[in-house]
Every structure is written in C-alpha cells, then in structure tokens.
Amino acid sequence: MSKYPFNEIEKKWQKYWEENKTFRTIEDESVPEEKRKYVLDMFPYPSGAGLHVGHPEGYTATDIYSRYLRMNGYNVLHPMGFDAFGLPAENYAIKTGTHPYTTTKKNMENFTRQLKSLGFSYDWDREIATCDPEYYHWTQWIFKKLFEKGLAYEASTPINWCPSCKTGLANEEVKEGHCERCGTKVEKKNIRQWILKITAYADRLLEDLDTLDWPESVKTMQRNWIGKSEGAAVFFKLENFDDTLEVYTTRCDTLFGATYMVIAPEHPLVSKLTTKEQKAAVEKYLEDTKHKSDLERTDLAKDKTGVFSGSYAINPVNGERIPIWIADYVLISYGTGAIMAVPAHDDRDWEFAKKFGLPIIEVLKSDVDVQTQAWTEDGIHVNSQWLDGLNKEDAINKMIAWLEEHKCGHKAVNYKLRDWIFSRQRYWGEPIPLVHCPKCGTVAVPDDELPLTLPEVTKYEPSGTGESPLVNVPEWVNTKCPVCGADAKRETNTMPQWAGSCWYYLRYIDPKNNDRFIDPEKEKYWMPVDLYVGGTEHAVLHLLYSRFWHKVLYDLGLVSTKEPFQRLVNQGMITSFAYQKKNKSLVPVDKVSETAPGKFIETETGEEVTQVTAKMSKSLKNVINPDDFIRDYGADSVRMYEMFMGPLTESKPWATAGFMGVYRFLDRVWRIVTEKNIEDKELDKELDKLMNKTIKKVSQDTETLNFNTAISQMMVFVNELNKLETVPKKTLEILALLMSPYTPHIAEEMWALLGHEPSISKEKWPSWDEKKCLDDEVEIVVQINGKLRSRIMMPHNADKEEVLKAVRNDEKTKQWTEGKTIVKEIVVPNKLVNIVVK
Template sequence: MANYALSVPKKPNIHLVANNTAMASYPFSEIEIKWQSYWQTHKTFRTPEEVDTSKPKYYVLDMFPYPSGAGLHVGHPEGYTATDITARYKRMKGFNVLHPMGWDAFGLPAEQYAIKTGTHPVATTAQNITRFRKQLQSLGFSYDWEREVDTTDPKYYRWTQWIFAKLYEAGLAYVAEVPVNWCEALGTVLSNEEVVDGKSEVGGFPVVRRPMKQWMMKITAYAERLLEDLDTLDWPESLKTMQRNWIGRSEGAEFEFVVEGHDAAIRVYSTRPDTIFGATFMVLAPEHPLVVQIMTPDQKNAVQAYREAAARKSDLERTELAKEKTGVWTGAYAINPANEERIPIWIADYVLATYGTGAIMAVPAQDERDWEFAELFGLPIVRTVQPPANFKGMAYLGDGPAINSGFLNGLDVKEAKAKAIQWVEEMGIGTKKTNFKLRDWLFSRQRYWGEPFPIIYVEGEPKLIPLNELPLVLPEMEDFKPSGTPEGPLSKATEWVHTTDPETGKPAIRETNTMPQWAGSCWYYLRYIDVANEHVLADIDKLRYWLPVDLYVGGAEHAVLHLLYARFWHKVLYDLGVVPTKEPFQKLVNQGMILGENNQKMSKSRGNVINPDDIVQEYGADSLRLYEMFMGPLEQMKPWSMNGVAGVHRFLNRAWRLLVDEKSGEVLVSEDEPTDVQWKEIHRLIKKVGEDIEAMRYNTAIAAMMEFVNVALQWENRPRNVMEPFALVLSPYAPHLAEELWRKMGHADTLAYEPWPEYNETYLQENTVEIAVQINGKLRATMTIPVEAPKDEVLTLAKVQPNVQLHLEGKTIRKEIYVHGKIVNIVAN
C-alpha cells in the first residue's frame, strides 16, 4: 500500500532550518500538543461500538501505509489531511463517522532488514508502527485509534487465513505449476522488480525461470462481474477505464481447423470470425502441445531450436525486446474450413500460449501483426473487407463490405461477424466465445514475512487445517536468509514444517510459501468496522450499517492491482453472505504525487526530500495540513514550495491575531450585533467552505478563508456571532488553532461535534452589483447598478457610459443583450 520507502530523508533539510528563525508566530507548538492530548484523553474521536443507527453514517478511509523505517513522507499527509477534513466536517454535519487507520506491515523491506541486521521483523515492525503512529498523531488526524489494525498481528491475519480457507473451499484457490525467477547464485526466488535485464538487481547474477508449485486465485471466475459493477461506482473515469482494459473483455468465436494428414484439429480464438476467408496461414504459440505432433521431419530441427530459444526468453524479453517478428514453419498444413484452402501452420512467439487457445488463424489483410508476419515470410495476403478508396495503410481494421468471402460477401463487419458465428456453430466446428485478458492471481511468495497458508500436505495432497486452529502463527526464526532452494525461508523451520494431520494422524508437511502483501490489504477496511471480534471477521449488522466505504483516498499506483484484488475478495465474501454489499468502495479519489521543489520526484539521491517532522517543528501541524491542501487540486501532481508553507503559516498567524491580542493574550471578541457587511462576509464564507469540502475543492476553501481574514482584520470590532462560525469553518483544516480559539471564546468543550454553521441566503443578497458593458464582445466599461434594475434601464445606463458612447459613435446598434446581474453586450457596426 502507500509506500514511500524509497524516498527517505535521513538528515534534516539544511535550508529549512536556516530559513525562518525569526518569524513571529502564534504559539502553535504549545497549542498543538495541548489539543492532541485533550483529544486523546477525552477519546474525542472514538466511534463507539454501538452507535445510534438512525443517524446517517459516513465511512472515510485512507489507504493504510506500509510502516517503513524511514517514517512519514509528505505524500502521506496529503490524502490523510483531505480525508480528515471531510471526516471532521461530516461529524459537524451530524453523521456517525468512521475514520480509522492501520498498518500494512507485512512485506519485503522488513525481511531484508532482518537479513542484514539480524533484527526480527516483529521488532522492527513494532518500532516502525510506533514511530508512524506518533507522527500521524502529531498532525492532529481525527482517527479512532482504538480501531487500529496491523496485518502482521495474528489476531488480524487469523481472518486473512480464514478468508483464504473460504476461497479454497469455494474452489477459487488452487495449486498450479508457475515459473518463478530463480537465482542460483543468491539461492532465492526473486520478484519481477528484483530482476533487471535477466539478472538479479543485487549482484547481477543470472536469473532463470523455473516452474514451481504455487497457489493461484481464480479471479478470472469473477471477471464479468468485476467489469460490470464498475458502472455502479463513483470512481474517476480514467481509473475505471484502466480496470476495464486490465480485465480486457473481448467477444468472438472459438473454432477448429483440421490439420492435413493428422487426426488433429487446431482450435483458434478470433474476434473477427468474419475474416475467416482471409485466413492464409495459422500460427501456434511455440509452447502449443500440437507442435511436436504435426511438425514434419525436415522442419523438426528448426522447430525444436525455435521452441528452445523461446523457452529461454522471459515474458519481458518476448514482448519488450522482440520488436521484430520471428517464427518457423512446422511443415504442416491446415484446411481453412471456409474455402477448403491448404494453409501452412507456423509457430511464432507473437502468439501467446496463455491467451485464448494459444493458436490463431492469421488474417494479414485485417490484422497488423499478421500483415507484418506475412510480409516478412512471404505469405499470401487476401483482403476480405473492402477498404475505402483512399485507404493507404496495409492491414485494414475498419468497417466495410466483405469481399472474397463466399457467403459473407457484401455484409458489413457486424453482420458478417454474426453470420460467420452462426455458420461456425451450424458446421459444428466451434461456438461463440468471450475471452478476458485478466489472468489468475499468483498468490504465493517464497518469503518469510507474510501470512502462512493454513494448508498442510498429506501424502502430497493439499488440505486445509481445521479452522479452529487459526491463526496459524509464523514460526519464530533466527535465520531469514534464503534457503538455497526455491522453497521459502519457512522450509528451514523444520519442526514447524513437519506436523501431523489432526484428522488422520498421518504425517504432514506445512505449506512453506507465504501470502503476498496484497492479502492483508484486501479486506482491512472490513476489520476496522469490528476490530476486536473474536468470533467472526466482522459482525454482519455492523457491516450492514457502515458499508460501503463512502470515500476512499489513496495513490493512483493502486489503480489496478489492490483495487481489483480487494473488489474480488469482497465479491467472494458477498457470495458467502459475509458482507452485505457487492462493492467495497463507493467513491474513490486518487491524490496526486507531491514533487520536490525542483519539480522532480522526491528522492534521497536528488536531495529534494521534505520531512513532515521538520515542517511541524518549524511551522506547526496546522500549517502543514493547510499547505498540503492549498497547493492545488488534490488529484493533481504538484511541486512542494517552502515559501508556500510560510505563506499559509502567515495566514494562520493573521487568523490568530484576528481574535487574540498579541500583547495581552486576551480574546478580542465583542458582543456587538454584526453589521450587514459582517453578516454577509461570514455567511458567504460558510457557504463557500461547505460546498468546497463536499466537492473536495479544499484549496479554494482556504483561499476564501484567507479573503475573509484579510477583510475582517480591517474591522473595528470582532462580533462573536461572526467569529464563532469562523472558528468552526476553519476547524476541519486547522483543528488545533480552531479548538484554541473556540476555548478562548469561552467554550468548555471540543468543537468537534458542534453543528456546522448554517448560512442564510438573505444575508448573501446584494442591493447593487457591478456589471460589465461590452461592445461586440469587448469590455468597454463597468458600472454599478441596483440588482433589480430592469433591462431597459440597464441598457440606457450602459449607453451613456462615456467610453461606451465613444465606441458607439458612427455605428448602428444591431442587438442588445443583458444577462441579469452579469453583463451587457451591445452589438453594433
């Protein structure tokens, strides 16, 4: 999950410390510590286990962080501040709010640190969590800390294992032989990220692909639903598109070509069965099982050599490096069932063994890849869709009438497709078929620091351990070094590995792989709802009240994997009746990345990393929160600016001075009845800030508060009826400062549950308004008029403006437009 481990500051930023030692500030440190401890001791943000369910609820979720040794990054508080503002706002609007935080603490860095230093991951994880919690608390986030989850806690991963067991029982978890990146020199399996150009990232040792029995999750069984239900979600359209592409649904037909001289047929998948008359050759994936059977003796050597070369290449090499098409003829022919033509059968690695049937009918005239291949090897090309007259390209993928296609001739693509499918079915050689790009999910990791599988092998067969034995706890180990075999480090815990089957008493061996980091993050949002439940993953009534998550904020890097895996598990749990909703996250927002001051990605090597602790110390948490929101729209990528932080800090100082006399420390509110102008300003602000929070336009709400303070500082008095609402609308953004002002204005309690102030339209109405006067769309004057002034009067007034008269001289007015309260446009020539 949110992982900024790579971009870590070790030293404090020098220029930051030197910069603003002399800025006179309100006593932010004192105030922030005071209110943080108040909230903690009063359990201000505790969401009780039993809430008044007649009240509306709001579940605001952050992507929980990986507690790296580096501590918090300024990227974390961006999304966390946004959700905190919304959470605080919703509380004031009378919602029961669930706003939890936890730790995605399994994973590779802790294990690697353990290998390097000999410190157990349990110890480093605990340390890192303590540090992260402290840092988050120092920013004044209104989390209910009694709902914390930690994916490495056996009380938590007991349920991760339980969900795995349910998936296994449902036939959605299975064992398959899948290649891993095996590095002989390091004696370990590497993740794809750890392999660079076919060598290990560490040390540059050769890496080979080696098949191994691993757990897979049958996410493909849910492909259709994962695709369909995207339509019901309030997610960014771009993200939904990414998921749709990832799932990659396509419709076509699967049908057979008979191999000449063999009792065999090649099954192909095509989305363009209408082009079957143009199939001039066939291509099989090199791994296709039929290859060995059909290759002719004189082609045998070439075919075998090609197959071996392909087997040596990694997936990456086969796609990224192989721009040029390659392939070999098998010597065999197939019969095109549409026209009875003999067509050669080739093998080539541009056909993937893992998609469709691992074989295609090649139609070069209507497929760019096939065209390229045909040209390279001099294979025939027959157009079966008539391209437009001006068509200059090679393969033609567009619509047009079928040609050279027997019974399909003259039909457009859509009609021809339907008829071809019908024909294939009538001939009994195939059927209509839907395919997905989505593959099953490789769920095994050859690591120590992850959830153990609740699986034993008895006589080589996998079997669930009884669920009442959960959690199956990770064995204590001193040595986390790779085992030297493709087995994970757990294989070295011999006593743990060798066990007996509690049912039969037979000797059994435990699964030594562990689950991937995704497992724990797939369902953590459920556990927050009922964090201490020892009987079920979470109580169904509580789930019914709180689900779905109303707002989920996190980085776009999880657009596909985490969000797809979590949706998958959620749907499985829905089918089991464990959760009441089809989807977990109703609304989702991706925060943009924060760049360094030089507009580059923050990283240690670039020396542009900003440490939140430094900002808190220098300017206070409220300033950090405010700045993170003021930088620009949440979703956008944007660079850090230390001067910008100082700018919002100055604003908070002014807000403080608006209400507190600097010399005496006395509060400045008066009991005067506010003037019309004062009413208007505060009601306008209440309206603007409320609307902006609802729309997550946090930056413009802050601009409005700045405008308000700038105006209010000019006033001679500070009426309570204006200043109290101001403190309340400021509070979601700068909660410490707002609480302190609220207290100074004489309130004994926290403002966290004060009702959000209401604005009154009558105060917002103006008597006069400034409008623009244009001639032919160009601004020539502005004038102030009574709001209710009728059109004739406004136009008359507009025409007597000196500059307007000047521009109308010698012209004839053709048209006069008045948009009420906005603009006059006179068209003249």
C-alpha cells in the same frame, strides 16, 4: 509581540484528544442510516523511512472531510492501521537477522507518532496491523472460504526467478527484467503455485464498475486490465493427426484469408506437430526464446522470429492446407496460445508473412495493395465465397452461424485478466492454512486451529530450491492430517502482501472480534465505504483484488454490499522542483542559483537551467521530509499548505516559499486573536455579508473537497478582519469553526481563548443566511459587441427595462453607441448587458 506557539498548542491538544478519546466512534443506532459515513484512507506500509509528504496529503483530505461531517451531525468511521507484511522488513532480516516483526513494530510506532503529530482524528481504538495473528487469523479464514468454494487451485506456473537471491519474485519486484534487490537478470522458472480464480469474476468485476463513483481513469484502467473481447473459437483439423487446433479470433469473418497458423513456443502441441525434418530447427528456436525476457519478447520494435513446424492444418471453410508455424509473437497466456494468421489485414501477421514468404490474400476490399502493406481498416468482403459483399458485422454473424452449424467453432469471449498467482516463497507473510496429506490430498486447517501462526526460524533466506524458509522448520512443517490423522506436511508458501489489504476495511468495523471476522450487524451499520482516498498506484492491483474478495464474501452472504468502495478519489502526487539543462539532464537543487526572478543557473558552470517539476529523489536533493516542517512550523501549517497547493486530485510541486505563506496566515490569525481588541458587538453590514459569504463558500468547497479555494476564502476573510481596530467576537468564533477541520490545533486554542469549552470538533458547523450573502447593489457590466466598455451600479434584481434604461443613460455607453444602429440587447440579470450595434 507573541509569536504563534504552535509547538505548545499542538502538543496540548493532541494530548487532550488522546486522553478524552475525542474521536472514539461507536455504532449509535439513534443515528439515522443516511447520517452514517465511512471515510477511509489507504493504509500505509510502515517503511523505515517514515511518512513522506504524500501521506499527509490524502490523510489530511479525509480528516478535514470527517471533521466537517461530524460537525454536521454525522456519525463518522475514520480508522487507520498498517499494511504490515512486506519485503523490506524481510530483506532486512536476511541481512541482519533481526526478526521482521521487530523491525515492523518499531516502524509502526514511528508512523503512529508521526500520524498523531499531524492531529488526525482517527479512532485509534480500531487500529489494526495485517501482521498481527489476531488479524491474519481472519485473512486465513477468508482464504479457506475461497479454497472451499474452489476458487483457489494449485498449478505449476512459470514465475520470475532470481538465481542470485534464490527466490521467486513478484512481478512488481522485477524492474526492467532485473531483480530489484540485487540487479541480477531474472529468469523464468516453473514452480508449484497457489492461484486464485479471479477470472471467474471477470464479468462481474467489469459490469459493476458502472455502479461506482470512481475516477473515470481508474475505471478505464480496470476495464483494460480485465480486457474483455468477444469473438469466436475456431477448430482446425490437423493433417496426419487425429486432433484439432483451437484458435481464438475476433475476426472469424476473415477466415478465407487465413494463410498460415502460429502457435506459441510453449504450446502443448509443439512437439507433436514438429516433423523429423524440422526437429533441429524447432529445438534451436525453443532454446533461443526460452532465454528471452518478457521485455525482449514483447518489444514491438523487434523483428518477428519463428520456425516452421513441418505440419499443416485444414482451413474448415475451404479445405485449404495451411502451414503451422511456431513464433513467440503469439503468447501462450492469451486465448488458446494459437492463432490463424490473416496477413492481408493484420500488421503483425503481414510482417511475419513478408519475412518468411507466406502468401497474402485480400479478403476485405482495401484502398491499398495488400502485397505492399496491410489493410487494417474495415472493408466489404471479397475473395470469401458466401461472405462476399457483406460488411463486418453481418459477415461475423454469418460465419459464427456457419461454424456452429458445422461443429467447427462457436462464439467465444476472452479476457486479458489472468488468474492471480497468490503464493510467495517468503517468510514474512500469512501462512497458507493448508495441509498436504498423502491419502486425503490437500486439506484445510480446521477453524479451531486458526490462526496458523508463523514459526520462529533461524534463517530468513529462502531455500535454494524455490521454497520458502518455512521448509527448514520440520517441527512446523510435519503435522497430522486433520481428516485422517496420518503424517502430513503443511503448505510452506505464504500469501502475498495484497492479501491483508483485500479486506482490512471490514476489520476496522469490528477490529477486536475473536469469534468472527466481522459482526454482520456492524457490517450493515457502516458498509460500504463512502469515501476512499489514496494514490493512483493501486488502480489495478489492490483495488481489483479487494473487489474480487468482496464479491466472494458477498456471494457467501458474509457482507451486504456488492462493492466495497462506493466513492474513490485519487490524490495527485506531490512532486518537487528540479532544474533542467538544455540537454534535458537534471541538476540537483543545491547546485543551482537564482540570478533573477525565474532565471536559474548551474552555480558551477553558469549554464542556464530551467525550472521543471520532477519526482522527489535523493539524487536531485529535492526530497521534502514532513517531520522537519512539523517541527519547525507546526502540523497545522503542513496540513493547510498541502491542501492549499492546488486541487486534491492534481499532482503539484512542493514549494517551500508557498508553504511560508500559509504559515504567515496562521501567524496572522494568532495575532488577531491574541493582540487585537475583541468585543462582543454587532457586525456592520459589509462585514456580516463577508462573513456569511465565507461560511457559504467554505461549507460548499469542503463538501466537494475543493479545499484550496475554501482556504482562499478564509484568507480573504482574515485579511478583512486584520484591517479592523476592534474585532467582533462573533467573527472569530465563526473563523475558528471554519478553520477547525483544516487546522484543528489552533482552532481548539482559539475556541478556548474565546471562552468556550473544548472540543471545538464537537460544535455544530455554522450556517449562513443566504439573504445576507446578496449585495443590495450590483455592478452591471456593459458590453458593446461583446467588448467591455462600461460598468454601472444597479439595485439587486433590477428588472430588464430598468437596467436598459440606466445603460442608455450611461455616458460611456453613449459614446460607443452614438450614430450606430442597435441591433440587439442582451440582459443577464445582475451581471451584464450586451448591446449589439452596427
């Protein structure tokens, strides 16, 4: 009995594919346009921990799809690379002095080894790394395009600042108000930043979502993130000042109910509006809010706080004096940082008005007493002079017309989307290719000086002043102005990690081009990406940023499509089993024993625990390392199990027992090929039918990415073959072809054992004969009043009368219909008959 020698087989074929460049892709012009496909994975950050089980899930899915397409005559671009700038390598450098490139390179080598050990059919000649100067040359070049178009600007903006690490942090590096690295409470600090004007593209980013084949959930998240809202700007004259206060409102029709105004503590008019009497109180309030974190400020459950400024505004519609308050429930970052408060019809305003004793005026007919609770539903206007009796829509239109006529307001649109803070005070990122000249201002580094490479530094630690470690390299910072030649200084901020991933899918198309970022002919050949598979965690970051950059490139005529990723599929997360006590606390896997099927206890205490699914974590001891399984059971098993677990898009738990089932399946296939009699003989009718049905199901399910059910069908087919004494060679050839996208190593070996030349990946995908998939005789289900009562066999496509005749003669049916009146007979061809009786 020979055991399935996966280790030997897998090494052998990986070597073959590499040496023969089996998966090298070229832009073959003879392939018609509709036969060119670009299948892309989200490239990984090469962390020190190596691949986790989530990586092979998405990567296997695209690999199966790519191999399937190639066998169906498509020219497929399927590349891989590394998102190689990133904080872990830099933090490690701060701790140990090891250059981030050294760490990153080592990790990339490890990732490459792991990816190759899974047998993915990437064209490795197209590999890229975002930290490679040949690559970031063009990241800098694209940044220059943004800069030249006026889409990059400098501003002083408050950012998250860790006083212990002496550095600014990205939002994603702040966990619950504390520094992810050292746990220190994060503060706000004003730092000079480079900002990209993504808001200029808000409308197009929103509208073009409709043209994409993306999961509805991701589109919804992007829509919410962009957060377009339509309303009006209203100008309020200020009492005692020759100035106006502008607010944004979606309900300008409730203007008659505005009883006070609120401006954010950061609003530029705060000091001007604060009267002498209120000065002390306002200053104390500003000091208090400054120390609150974003989390504390936006916590819905907290009490409203605020302070009266001492000044008044004039309501433009009725000339009423209304007090101006300062409160942190109004955000400076949305709208104008000022609101008109209508406490009768807004929960937040109502709560604030109650706390500070401000008047509440009903302007929409309410079912409740607005003095005791806010009415936030619709209603007909009251107490609103010339709006009384109107509905919401008509009142809004009439009010906007009035405001425009009297020049105290106009229609306005607002977005939640803010401009993208693009600079980081870090070393390990792309240098921003700009020079600050005292005479010429900020000037771009000329194209022939790109790439502007990172200099060597002795210390990776950021300077204490909120600047990047690059400020400590005077010979790099001090330069000449490219325009006038005067002494000038380089920009020392670097780009965020998102920069490199904004356009990497374009570089794969032309990865070695030293003259331009992409050859337009090649770009036209492959773009857009036909299938993009990755996790859902990038729904509003990478996937929004890259759409933005792509649209800028499109406007410059540098790419031919409006959108980069035509179809997006989110793979589900692979979770793990964990065990939960009655009090909902989780118990590590190694502290639990199974006493009976489905019964688990905590070993030490004997307390009953229930099996639940949870994210993999070190503390729960339920982390699965794919390397272990590849070593012990082979890459084909890992690939196939991850596809067999369930639908690609669902999150599902890793069950090692289930994994063994797939391993046994491959072992069984191996034994059939190596131990059974294989003869070149005709298939009997039943086997031929099953084979054709299998080809059909596997083809259709692979096409639609329903890999789990395709695998089920292969198992059904193999279970049947396993019963045979002598196996027809044809069936095994077909099996090898069907398996080859899923388990390419064993399929190549089978193909060779059956006497064929490699590589099976170059063979044509098998086709099925629809006629052979049909059964001559079909089972017809007989229902009486919708309940299953009998089954009869009928020839395929028997006509209605024939079927009914047979049903009436059926003994069991007779028993159920005897003495009753037949009201109706429904016949579904080849499936069922339903007789309704009384």
